[in-house]
Amino acid sequence: MTVSRVLRNRGDVSATTRERVLEAAKTLGYVPNKIAGALASQRVNLVGVIIPSFGNLVFPEVLAGISAGLEETGLQPVVGVTDYSPEKEETVLYEMLSWRPTGVIIAGLEHTDAARAMLENSAIPIVEIMDVDGAGIDSVVGISHQRAGRHMAEAILRAGYRKIGFLGTKMPDDHRARKRLAGFRAGLAEAGLTIADEEYYAGGSALAKGREMTETILARSPDLDFLYYSNDMIGSGGLLHCLDKGIDVPGQIGLAGFNGLPLLDGLPIKLATMDACRREIGIKAAEIIAGRPHSGVIGGELVELEPRLEPGDTIRKS
Amino acid sequence: MTVSRVLRNRGDVSATTRERVLEAAKTLGYVPNKIAGALASQRVNLVGVIIPSFGNLVFPEVLAGISAGLEETGLQPVVGVTDYSPEKEETVLYEMLSWRPTGVIIAGLEHTDAARAMLENSAIPIVEIMDVDGAGIDSVVGISHQRAGRHMAEAILRAGYRKIGFLGTKMPDDHRARKRLAGFRAGLAEAGLTIADEEYYAGGSALAKGREMTETILARSPDLDFLYYSNDMIGSGGLLHCLDKGIDVPGQIGLAGFNGLPLLDGLPIKLATMDACRREIGIKAAEIIAGRPHSGVIGGELVELEPRLEPGDTIRKS
DNA sequence: CCGATTTATGTTAGCGGTAACAGTTGAGGC
DNA sequence: GCCTCAACTGTTACCGCTAACATAAATCGG
Numbered sequence: 032m033t034v035s036r037v038l039r040n041r042g043d044v045s046a047t048t049r050e051r052v053l054e055a056a057k058t059l060g061y062v063p064n065k066i067a068g069a070l071a072s073q074r075v076n077l078v079g080v081i082i083p084s085f086g087n088l089v090f091p092e093v094l095a096g097i098s099a100g101l102e103e104t105g106l107q108p109v110v111g112v113t114d115y116s117p118e119k120e121e122t123v124l125y126e127m128l129s130w131r132p133t134g135v136i137i138a139g140l141e142h143t144d145a146a147r148a149m150l151e152n153s154a155i156p157i158v159e160i161m162d163v164d165g166a167g168i169d170s171v172v173g174i175s176h177q178r179a180g181r182h183m184a185e186a187i188l189r190a191g192y193r194k195i196g197f198l199g200t201k202m203p204d205d206h207r208a209r210k211r212l213a214g215f216r217a218g219l220a221e222a223g224l225t226i227a228d229e230e231y232y233a234g235g236s237a238l239a240k241g242r243e244m245t246e247t248i249l250a251r252s253p254d255l256d257f258l259y260y261s262n263d264m265i266g267s268g269g270l271l272h273c274l275d276k277g278i279d280v281p282g283q284i285g286l287a288g289f290n291g292l293p294l295l296d297g298l299p300i301k302l303a304t305m306d307a308c309r310r311e312i313g314i315k316a317a318e319i320i321a322g323r324p325h326s327g328v329i330g331g332e333l334v335e336l337e338p339r340l341e342p343g344d345t346i347r348k349s
Numbered sequence: 350m351t352v353s354r355v356l357r358n359r360g361d362v363s364a365t366t367r368e369r370v371l372e373a374a375k376t377l378g379y380v381p382n383k384i385a386g387a388l389a390s391q392r393v394n395l396v397g398v399i400i401p402s403f404g405n406l407v408f409p410e411v412l413a414g415i416s417a418g419l420e421e422t423g424l425q426p427v428v429g430v431t432d433y434s435p436e437k438e439e440t441v442l443y444e445m446l447s448w449r450p451t452g453v454i455i456a457g458l459e460h461t462d463a464a465r466a467m468l469e470n471s472a473i474p475i476v477e478i479m480d481v482d483g484a485g486i487d488s489v490v491g492i493s494h495q496r497a498g499r500h501m502a503e504a505i506l507r508a509g510y511r512k513i514g515f516l517g518t519k520m521p522d523d524h525r526a527r528k529r530l531a532g533f534r535a536g537l538a539e540a541g542l543t544i545a546d547e548e549y550y551a552g553g554s555a556l557a558k559g560r561e562m563t564e565t566i567l568a569r570s571p572d573l574d575f576l577y578y579s580n581d582m583i584g585s586g587g588l589l590h591c592l593d594k595g596i597d598v599p600g601q602i603g604l605a606g607f608n609g610l611p612l613l614d615g616l617p618i619k620l621a622t623m624d625a626c627r628r629e630i631g632i633k634a635a636e637i638i639a640g641r642p643h644s645g646v647i648g649g650e651l652v653e654l655e656p657r658l659e660p661g662d663t664i665r666k667s
Numbered sequence: 668c669c670g671a672t673t674t675a676t677g678t679t680a681g682c683g684g685t686a687a688c689a690g691t692t693g694a695g696g697c
Numbered sequence: 698g699c700c701t702c703a704a705c706t707g708t709t710a711c712c713g714c715t716a717a718c719a720t721a722a723a724t725c726g727g
Contacts, residue, residue: 033676035715043674060470065447066393067713070384070682077427085416091409098403098430107444109395109427112416126425129383152378238615268615275617297556297586299593351706353685361704385683388712 038063069131078320079127080108081137083115083205088264088292089309090138093160096313097136104321106133115204121146128153134320140165141206156323157331158316161307164210169331172315174338176207177214179305183259183287184218186303186340190347192257192285195219197229198244198269199261208261211289215259228252232265241268256284263288266302267295270345274299286345291338301343308336356381387449396638397445398426399455401433401523406582406610407627408456411478414631415454422639424451433522439464446471452638458483459524474641475649476634479625482528487649490633492656494525495532497623501577501605502536504621504658508665510575510603513537515547516562516587517579526579529607533577546570550583559586574602581606584620585613588663592617604663609656619661626654 036042037052044052055061069075080097082090097108109132111123121143127135128149134156140163142150150157150168157169164177187195197215199208219225230248232240244265245258260266266288273280280286280300291306315334354360355370362370373379387393398415400408415426427450429441439461445453446467452474458481460468468475468486475487482495505513515533517526537543548566550558562583563576578584584606591598598604598618609624633652 032678032715036676039715041715043676045675048675060466062443062446062467062471064388064449064713066384066388066449067682068715070382070388070684071713071715073682073715075384085409085413088406088409091403091406094428095403095430107427107429109425110412111425112413125380128380131382131384148378149380153380237612240615242615264612271615271617294555294582297558297560297589299589350685350708354706357685359685361706363705366706382683385712386685388714389683389685391685391712 073131075131075133076106077109077130077132078106078317079111079124079130079132079135079137081111081113081120081123081127081135083113083138085112087262088294089290089307092309093138093313096310096315097317098313099310100314100317101321104317106317106321108136115202117141117143117146117204121149124149131155134158134323136160136316136320138162139206140167140171141204156320158319160312160316162207162210163333163335167331167333170316170319170333171331172312172319172334172336174308174312174336175214176210177217179289179307179338180211180214180216181218182214182338182340183289183305184215186342186346187257187259187285187287188219188222188224190281190285192347193224194227194252194255195224195257195259196248196252196255197226197259197261198241198248198265199229199231201231201233211261227255237264238268238271241265241270242272243268245269245272258284258286260286260288263290263292263295263302263304266304267298270298270300270302281345281347285347291341300345301341303343303346304341305338306341307338311336391449393449393451394424395427395448395450396424396635397429397442397448397450397453397455399429399431399438399441399445399453401431401456403430405580406612407608407625410627411456411631414628414633415635416631417628418632418635419639422635424635424639426454426635433520435459435461435464435522439467442467449473452476452641454478454634454638456480457524458485458489459522474638476637478630478634480525480528481651481653485649485651488634488637488651489649490630490637490652490654492626492630492654493532494528495535497607497625497656498529498532498534499536500532500656500658501529501607501623502533504660504664505575505577505603505605506537506540506542508599508603510665511542512545512570512573513542513575513577514566514570514573515544515577515579516559516566516583517547517549519549519551529579545573555582556586556589559583559588560590561586563587563590576602576604578604578606581608581610581613581620581622584622585616588616588618588620599663599665603665609659618663619659621661621664622659623656624659625656629654 034052036044037049113120113123124146136158138161140159159167159171161173163171163173163175228248230244232244258269270286278284287303289305291304319332352370354362355367429445431438431441442464454476456479458477477485477489479491481489481491481493546566548562550562576587588604596602605621607623609622637650
């Protein structure tokens with residue numbers, strides 16, 4: 032018992048015994064067993080984090096934010112990956128909850144019924160991140176992708192573009208990309224416009240893909256004057272393609288992506304994009320978990336971050 | 350007890366009771382407590398993974414490999430981040446070991462004495478990844494960065510370049526970058542050459558940084574005919590700078606980076622690089638952990654992967 | 668110098684499962 | 698009809714630690 036007290040810095044222990052214990056622990060190479068500790072104390076310093084993939088740059092950045100936000104709190108993130116599969120999400124979640132974490136941070140608002148039920152019954156703080164377009168279970172931290180799409184549409188229209196193409200991913204379970212597109216369509220619709228042509232691809236986002244797709248869509252619809260990409264990676268690929276072909280950007284064709292990847296600053300000209308506040312989302316989510324010591328699931332917070340439009344150099348000045 | 354058997358699919362349970370148990374578990378929303386289970390069975394389905402940072406693209410890719418390799422094994426990775434700090438590594442490691450994971454995958458061969466002692470005493474499989482230049486504790490999976498640097502030097506010399514500049518990060522604890530540079534120097538030394546000029550930066554790798562540094566070093570040493578970058582990100586930045594300035598690449602100046610980030614395929618011309626086998630390293634490491642059911646720490650495996658030189662378009666054909 | 672605190676250490680009973688073993692039942696062999 | 702054995706279900710004793718409480722030693726005001 033005294034050892035337990037020394038190692039957790041709890042309760043009063045005389046300086047001498049403390050020393051002796053520390054000494055002994057060191058020479059023995061003793062590492063306390065948190066499993067037993069957690070079972071006895073009903074406290075677990077783990078936070079479950081569930082994301083769709085490591086492949087999309089966005090999630091490592093969110094993780095970095097979570098890591099940073101959890102720093103100093105004694106909490107440790109445990110990451111699970113769903114590969115954009117709702118069933119896998121369910122499995123991973125079950126697995127996580129069986130470790131009785133202090134909280135769960137999970138990407139997106141769309142879950143299977145079973146997953147939703149588990150989250151609701153878990154009686155721990157839940158933070159759904161990235162997206163605020165929909166009903167959350169407990170707390171929600173993210174941006175409105177719908178609104179982000181709409182704002183981009185408005186900015187594009189304001190700049191005078193009219194024949195607009197969309198290039199994006201095929202993933203049906205990427206709800207955020209879907210909502211962005213829906214918002215974008217809505218924005219155009221308000222001006223009586225629709226998307227003039229679209230091009231989809233599967234697989235990770237990469238510059239080369241963006242080039243190909245851009246070439247394809249422009250070959251098919253040479254009269255497009257704007258291309259909206261579902262992410263910065265393919266957007267930048269498109270940008271490079273246009274520059275290669277001597278297309279005047281943003282005069283002849285305007286371009287925009289999404290995410291605000293700082294990674295890509297440094298391209299010949301800067302792609303218009305919208306910052307998804309990835310790091311902030313991670314930090315904020317971590318704070319919410321850390322800030323709820325043992326409070327039962329009372330009211331969840333709703334934190335909506337405002338994506339900044341970064342016009343870059345690929346949209347005409349209106 | 351019967352419930353335990355049903356939920357773990359172990360031992361004989363009649364079909365009817367099995368049904369009843371499953372039924373009850375579902376209606377109650379019962380999620381078994383792995384903490385108790387692990388304590389009782391002395392089995393934990395977690396694998397500790399310790400990496401320096403999420404910021405460097407390389408590690409998310411390794412993680413993706415680990416995730417993939419662990420798929421189907423019932424093991425779950427738990428990630429800890431050290432920020433390239435040996436002390437933090439020690440802390441994170443202690444934390445992890447206290448959960449008695451099935452194994453630990455840790456980046457690098459350099460650890461504090463205490464960390465090394467913990468790993469040695471842990472009596473679980475340890476896999477040190479990324480780097481094979483040095484003494485491992487148990488298993489090691491990686492590439493020789495020393496040799497990678499040397500090979501790059503040889504390739505550059507073979508192509509006829511002679512006034513060679515190096516651009517890299519300042520991080521003293523990025524041992525792999527350091528070893529690459531040492532190997533590179535050794536390669537040059539064999540031809541009686543040294544690095545003609547060098548330029549360092551701090552902070553994450555980014556295109557824009559690469560541009561700046563390249564401009565700086567070329568302003569200072571306009572007679573350089575080759576630039577070796579410590580990673581592809583800044584290398585690509587440098588490439589873009591050179592193209593911007595109308596510098597003939599690879600005629601007037603050759604360029605090379607390191608990592609083989611597929612992300613960047615699609616730039617106007619392809620940067621010479623060397624693949625670090627990130628994903629394979631992750632997969633292999635996962636397999637080693639998964640493949641050692643309960644075997645005490647017998648002989649560790651040493652898996653050295655061979656980085657492929659991808660000459661791209663930025664080295665003259667020799 | 669004593670009772671009341673305060674400080675320091677020890678004791679006991681779980682936490683929620685699982686290993687190991689102990690029953691109980693029914694089917695089948697002879 | 699008795700025995701054997703597999704198929705099923707139950708009992709008991711922990712796993713290694715901590716909460717809660719109990720006890721012992723040191724401190725202290727009056």
